[in-house]
Amino acid sequence: MVLEGWDVFDSLYMTVITLSTVGFSEVSPLSSEGKIFTTLLIVAGVAAVAYLFSAISQHIVSGELHGTLRRRYMQRKIESFSEHFIVCGYGQVGSEVVASLRKRGKTCVVIESNESTLDEADVPHILGNAEDDEVLKVAGIERAAGLVAATGDDASNLFITVSAHTLNKDMTIVARANKVASEAKLRYGGATHVISPHMLGGQRIATQLLYPSVTDFLDVVMHSGDLELWLEEFTLAPKCHLEGKTVAEGQVRAMTGTNILAIRRHDGGNVVTNPPSELRFESGDELIALGTRQQLEDLENLTTR
Numbered sequence: 317m318v319l320e321g322w323d324v325f326d327s328l329y330m331t332v333i334t335l336s337t338v339g340f341s342e343v344s345p346l347s348s349e350g351k352i353f354t355t356l357l358i359v360a361g362v363a364a365v366a367y368l369f370s371a372i373s374q375h376i377v378s379g380e381l382h383g384t385l386r387r388r389y390m391q392r393k394i395e396s397f398s399e400h401f402i403v404c405g406y407g408q409v410g411s412e413v414v415a416s417l418r419k420r421g422k423t424c425v426v427i428e429s430n431e432s433t434l435d436e437a438d439v440p441h442i443l444g445n446a447e448d449d450e451v452l453k454v455a456g457i458e459r460a461a462g463l464v465a466a467t468g469d470d471a472s473n474l475f476i477t478v479s480a481h482t483l484n485k486d487m488t489i490v491a492r493a494n495k496v497a498s499e500a501k502l503r504y505g506g507a508t509h510v511i512s513p514h515m516l517g518g519q520r521i522a523t524q525l526l527y528p529s530v531t532d533f534l535d536v537v538m539h540s541g542d543l544e545l546w547l548e549e550f551t552l553a554p555k556c557h558l559e560g561k562t563v564a565e566g567q568v569r570a571m572t573g574t575n576i577l578a579i580r581r582h583d584g585g586n587v588v589t590n591p592p593s594e595l596r597f598e599s600g601d602e603l604i605a606l607g608t609r610q611q612l613e614d615l616e617n618l619t620t621r
Contacts, residue, residue: 319349330354335361391454394440397423398459404446404476405467406433409492409513413464414439425455447475452483462488465507470498474505481506547606550619552582554599557618564593572614574607 317327326343333340334357346354400423403410414424418439426441428434434441444451446467457463463480465473470493477491491507493499499510524531534547552558558566568576578589582600605615 319353320347334358335365337362390440394425394456397456399461400425402427402455402457402460402463404465406437407468410466413466427451427455447472447479449479449483452479457483460484460487465491470494474502477502477505477507545606546609546612548612550603550616552597552599552601553620556620558597559599562594562596563591566597573611574605574615576603576605578604
């Protein structure tokens, strides 16, 4: 407009075809000054536009490439897991479950459908819907020791439970129930245990009011990593040292120093608290014991060998 005296439309048109390198002929012959300006415009303008598109493309490609490489690395890592725990839903409940399991040295894989929820998750995870069988298979459900359905929706937890039980019938499944009416359905769908956070919270508050010292002690035993005493459970393996012996004959306390607080019978019967001396150990019984880490390791040897 300044050098050639063209109007706005012709000047804009010439600028566009120059920067786009289309190369149509000029609307009018250029003066020497116009040719110099056009040369500078081509060198500077085309270089700027090319750099802009290159930067945008690099950002897109590098982001997608980083995401792809990260997913592949995560998948290879998950494929190496065995006897791990799958946590479906990484909300307030799910994140606490993962933190508690990892505190005890257990391997976890999280399945979460909300990508923003996983931004701060420092744990192997899969972005997807846990109701999908293929997503569960990617999480290694055939090799997993247990699964937690911890989403905030009972219908989703039921669907996840049914799918998980179908894919791995030997796995322990713990399902979250937000409504009391959902508990029976979740158990029917294959859940080994059903937990209601609201019910447990209410019971805990009442217990804390009535028996504060007891609840504080149990909290320390179950959740503190610094205490010498631990509360754990062990399953008696076939032909182990204790199989077929009575509690008196087993001499667990004398041999290990642990205290057996209760025994859940192998046939799924009720838990026997303060086991009598004449009770006989059988394969598949679950022992609930209290002791130091070393004492519990000694007890584990008795229940597995």
